[in-house]
Amino acid sequence: MRFDSTEAAGGLQLAALPALLAAAAVLLLSACSRGASSGELTVAGSTSIQPFCDRWAEVYMEDHAGCAVNVQGGGSSAGIQAARSGAAHIGMSSRPLKPEEEDLVEIVVARDGLAIIVHPENVLESLSLQEVRAVFEGSVRSWSVLGGPAKPVHVITREEGSGTRGAFQELVMGDSRIFRGAIVQDSNGTVREIVAGDPNAVGYISLGLVDDRVRALKLDGVEATEESIESGAYPLVRPFLFVAREAPRDRAGNFLDFVLSEEGQALIKKEGLIPVRRRTP
Amino acid sequence: MTSLDRRESLVRAVLLLAAFSAVSVLAVITVFIFVEGTPIMFRRGVGQFLFGQDWFPGEGRFGLLPMIIGSVQVTLGALLIGVPFALACAVFLTEFSSPRLRRILKPVIELLAGIPSVVYGFIGVIVLVPFIRDNLGGPGFSVLTASIVLGIMILPTVISISIDALQALPPSYREGALAMGATRWQTVRMVLLPSARSGIVASIILGMGRAVGETMAVIMIAGNAASIPRSPLEPVRTLTSNIALEMSYASGEHREALFATGVILFIIIMVLNTVANLSSSRRGRERKG
Numbered sequence: 001m002r003f004d005s006t007e008a009a010g011g012l013q014l015a016a017l018p019a020l021l022a023a024a025a026v027l028l029l030s031a032c033s034r035g036a037s038s039g040e041l042t043v044a045g046s047t048s049i050q051p052f053c054d055r056w057a058e059v060y061m062e063d064h065a066g067c068a069v070n071v072q073g074g075g076s077s078a079g080i081q082a083a084r085s086g087a088a089h090i091g092m093s094s095r096p097l098k099p100e101e102e103d104l105v106e107i108v109v110a111r112d113g114l115a116i117i118v119h120p121e122n123v124l125e126s127l128s129l130q131e132v133r134a135v136f137e138g139s140v141r142s143w144s145v146l147g148g149p150a151k152p153v154h155v156i157t158r159e160e161g162s163g164t165r166g167a168f169q170e171l172v173m174g175d176s177r178i179f180r181g182a183i184v185q186d187s188n189g190t191v192r193e194i195v196a197g198d199p200n201a202v203g204y205i206s207l208g209l210v211d212d213r214v215r216a217l218k219l220d221g222v223e224a225t226e227e228s229i230e231s232g233a234y235p236l237v238r239p240f241l242f243v244a245r246e247a248p249r250d251r252a253g254n255f256l257d258f259v260l261s262e263e264g265q266a267l268i269k270k271e272g273l274i275p276v277r278r279r280t281p
Numbered sequence: 282m283t284s285l286d287r288r289e290s291l292v293r294a295v296l297l298l299a300a301f302s303a304v305s306v307l308a309v310i311t312v313f314i315f316v317e318g319t320p321i322m323f324r325r326g327v328g329q330f331l332f333g334q335d336w337f338p339g340e341g342r343f344g345l346l347p348m349i350i351g352s353v354q355v356t357l358g359a360l361l362i363g364v365p366f367a368l369a370c371a372v373f374l375t376e377f378s379s380p381r382l383r384r385i386l387k388p389v390i391e392l393l394a395g396i397p398s399v400v401y402g403f404i405g406v407i408v409l410v411p412f413i414r415d416n417l418g419g420p421g422f423s424v425l426t427a428s429i430v431l432g433i434m435i436l437p438t439v440i441s442i443s444i445d446a447l448q449a450l451p452p453s454y455r456e457g458a459l460a461m462g463a464t465r466w467q468t469v470r471m472v473l474l475p476s477a478r479s480g481i482v483a484s485i486i487l488g489m490g491r492a493v494g495e496t497m498a499v500i501m502i503a504g505n506a507a508s509i510p511r512s513p514l515e516p517v518r519t520l521t522s523n524i525a526l527e528m529s530y531a532s533g534e535h536r537e538a539l540f541a542t543g544v545i546l547f548i549i550i551m552v553l554n555t556v557a558n559l560s561s562s563r564r565g566r567e568r569k570g
Contacts, residue, residue, distance in 0.1 A: 075529040154420040160338050161530025180508035183516050186526050
């Protein structure tokens with residue numbers, strides 16, 4: 001079951017706005033005035049989405065005093081499990097749902113590019129998708145093969161099961177494996193930290209988390225920007241999902257509406273993600 | 282029955298309950314790990330877990346050999362680096378230093394044990410990893426880096442238990458050797474260290490247990506590649522890091538395989554503890570005899 005965000009938003013505009021606003025206000029009051037325990041909303045899952053969701057929660061709570069949004073990490077699979085078991089109202093997943101998880105409702109709340117990052121001093125500007133695959137397969141062990149200096153390539157990857165690794169596997173590796181000798185780190189932040197410190201390192205992280213201590217490589221000459229992602233020229237894109245047992249209502253629904261609102265999407269655009277409302281058909 | 286007797290038996294019952302609850306928690310944990318971890322080992326074959334080299338949980342391949350070897354390498358490395366320092370320190374503090382210096386140094390060393398392991402890991406990442414990468418080559422995240430940091434982390438355990446073992450020796454050993462004209466160093470080397478051997482061995486085994494079990498610091502500095510390292514400068518993954526690294530995402534068979542990792546780790550640590558207990562009980566007998 002797929003709950004399309006664009007349709008939902010369209011539906012909102014069609015309906016009588018004042019009535020809806022009143023209804024929302026009533027819902028909000030009833031949801032958030034029932035004391036601290038009932039005013040809590042737990043969102044858990046992907047560590048890739050977590051920092052952005054923190055931002056949403058922060059701004060949301062400014063306008064909705066008394067409604068405490070509790071954002072937890074734990075990873076995509078844990079988030080999906082938490083949403084199914086009811087431990088969290090909303091689960092966050094940075095990988096598509098597996099067939100056996102399709103009974104949950106999924107809402108695309110943002111899209112994210114995957115950036116192949118290197119040290120700022122790395123002389124390479126651009127790699128092809130095949131070259132990136134060869135590097136992560138372990139068949140290219142020296143930068144000289146790619147036109148760089150004769151230095152060993154230090155490959156950094158994420159741990160098995162991570163949403164970012166899952167997306168990278170699917171988008172870049174296809175059927176080949178990331179080689180066993182690759183250094184494994186358990187968060188976007190540590191991958192970035194290592195690449196920022198090691199001139200010979202290469203890794204992949206969420207595009208929104210690239211900062212000036214590392215440099216994102218172009219893919220086939222295409223730089224990873226919002227425009228190139230929207231036009232489809234930059235191929236490494238994955239959806240960020242909210243999942244729940246049923247279409248979110250009440251507190252969860254309110255929060256979701258905020259996340260998908262122009263304000264919510266503008267927030268994450270500022271942080272480097274690709275908003276969903278402007279999705280090209 | 283007087284009221285004093287009744288109170289006595291009440292206290293006894295409460296203490297008994299406390300003792301049993303501690304033991305039963307341990308029993309529950311043990312049963313839980315084995316119940317969760319052993320089915321997959323038998324389903325997939327114990328051989329694959331112990332000797333398989335491919336750890337690709339997504340494809341149903343659960344070879345733990347790289348992690349078993351990784352744990353062994355890192356632990357031996359830590360002992361190689363930590364134990365000589367620790368013994369030198371223990372000998373100095375018991376035999377050569379002034380009592381005043383000992384009163385200052387011993388608590389400081391014990392304080393070392395109270396530093397959270399994440400701090401050791403952090404210092405390792407910030408200082409040691411770049412140093413090794415720039416001066417020795419490789420990515421810096423390596424067997425060597427992990428061994429050095431773990432070697433430092435086991436110091437307090439090995440030092441304080443070795444000091445206890447040396448101080449527990451009867452003063453007559455020391456006095457007798459010195460009276461026969463042995464120098465201090467000769468006394469230490471030929472009389473004290475051999476006599477305290479089983480206590481020192483116990484201290485080393487407890488340090489080993491700490492090194493095998495350490496997780497956080499190792500995850501931060503070892504690189505965690507699930508392959509058998511061919512040189513001390515290559516990254517390595519230990520059994521503990523394997524569990525901690527992947528548990529948050531694991532489900533289904535992957536999760537069971539992580540429990541199986543726990544089973545193997547549990548067995549290794551039980552063996553170490555048993556050896557430590559045996560050697561310290563032998564020490565008790567020696568002293569009595």
